[in-house]
Amino acid sequence: MNRIHNIDELTLYQEIFLKSPGRKMIISESGDILLANESVNKLFGQDFAGQTIQGLLGLDSIPSEELCHFIDGFPYLVKTEELSVNNYRALFFESLFHDPDPQLWFSDLANFFSEPMWVLNSDLQLLNFNSAFREDVENYIKRKITRGDHVLFPEYDSTYLSFWEDLYNRALQGEKVQYEFSRDDKTQDDYAMLNLEPIIKNGQCIGIACFTKNISSLKKSNNLLVEKTKKLHAAFEIAKMSEWEYDSHACEFTWMEKADQFLGVFDVAFPTRWEEFIKMIHPSEQQGVEQAFDTAAHSGMLSLETKISFNQKDYLWVKIAATHQSGQSGLIGIIQNINEQKHAQLLLAESEKRFRDFVNVAPAIIYQYNITSSKGLFFHKKR
Known part of the structure; x- marks a missing residue:
């Protein structure tokens, strides 16, 4: 096919789609509405900017098979078709009636x-x-x-x-x-x-x-999910752990409900912006944390231990681990209060250091003492 030069093909194809017959829209893998033609805009009578198909149709998930849906009280069959680009989907809305009466x-x-x-x-x-x-x-x-x-x-x-x-x-x-x-x-x-x-x-x-x-099967699934969520929350509280998400485009954090309770730090505000988050980190470790997040943006993995403070005075040791969110730009991970374990490790390390320091000087002390008792050679060899 011969191409016409000096024309914006993308704009032309988009206009063809917008004016095409039938009611169609394009959605992303996560359900974001990317494009809708004039017919489907007229059907819903609203702007789709910032909306998801789940929110528009009141669904729990993206439709993967045909379903019947009422729009302004009129029934429509919603069909879905996978596209070859970026796991996008095309949705088609077909009326299930011959007469509007x-x-x-x-x-x-x-x-x-x-x-x-x-x-x-x-x-x-x-x-x-x-x-x-x-x-x-x-x-x-x-x-x-x-x-x-x-x-x-x-x-x-x-x-x-x-x-x-x-x-x-x-x-x-x-x-x-x-x-x-x-x-x-x-x-x-x-x-x-x-x-x-x-x-x-x-x-x-x-x-x-x-x-x-x-909705019996849905109800049972929801009840099972609620029960598992309760058990997960109990486990989080025992482990002093909570969940968080980070949107790398918006540079915003979202924290699990009751995160302060799970971490054992009550009535504190968790940061929502990157600038607020990095200020919580101990000054000596801020650069390392920034580098770890930058690396995670490419590798998809994050794991570090650092000190944070909610009042810029009292610091708490935490473990932070994360991985890429599927189909989204950002990370999803956990934060765990390891303050007690870390202090125990530091005390053990200090104790070992003192013991090694003692061992390093102990032979000289024993040798000097044993010279006077004529038993230095025996103890020296035993060491």
Whole structure:
């Protein structure tokens, strides 16, 4: 293909992408939104600067497979595709409806959800619902339900009615409502998340898309993570150790919560900027610490022992170790209070020095003493 000279190809390709059909965006390996075309900008109606896809879609991790997501109450299929450059990903947003009328597009989705799903208008009347919702409600109120029914069924007790009325009213005000609950299942832990998505059209809320999602496996994983975190914190406290992260571009530190408690130095402020951090280091060791961090920027490994102070007077021996953060610019590491061990080592070293000094002079003392007792030669050879 012949190339046209004197044109900015990168700018041209970027403009082609921005104006391309379909809703597309490019994200980094960590989820940062790098580029979005005009269609997806119009869909979300906001600036993506400084945002991540996890924050935008309310996800715990970057989507690695197809998922259904509601945007302004309308369902979209989110597809992802790996790119060959820097582990970037392309995301595509495809509408899961043929008509923007909620009553019409629901039929496109009814079988997509095995969990209860229902759609309401602004008067809280049922526009549509799937079989799972029908079974749940009819088992509860002991009668048939149809489209057009008011969703605040009179069979509900007053407390239950107030609960649902509050959630629906919040959604009608434009709030995306989520509520986690446990199902009545005696055999196993069964958790679900209720989602109420306002349906927005021309800036007005015209209804609510409602659905539940089984989160039992996620809940169990989170509970396991919480339990392991507690054990890790207990281990950190026993070892007088804490975690930290350093962003080499922003020159900023982030410290683990309760870092002072874990290190055994209570009610102290940990530095967030590099300048503040290096001032904590003992003046005689600041240059060595700076060199160690510079070397770590290239080698990806950091390990040193140094003295720090939170009041520029009382110094504490600490061990600092770190490695590169995967996919990010910076380090992640630990800091450990080794003050007691270090002082014990110093005392032992001082004790050994005194003993060696004594041994070095001891033969002369013994020799002089033993000359007078005529036993110097024996002790001299024994030495």
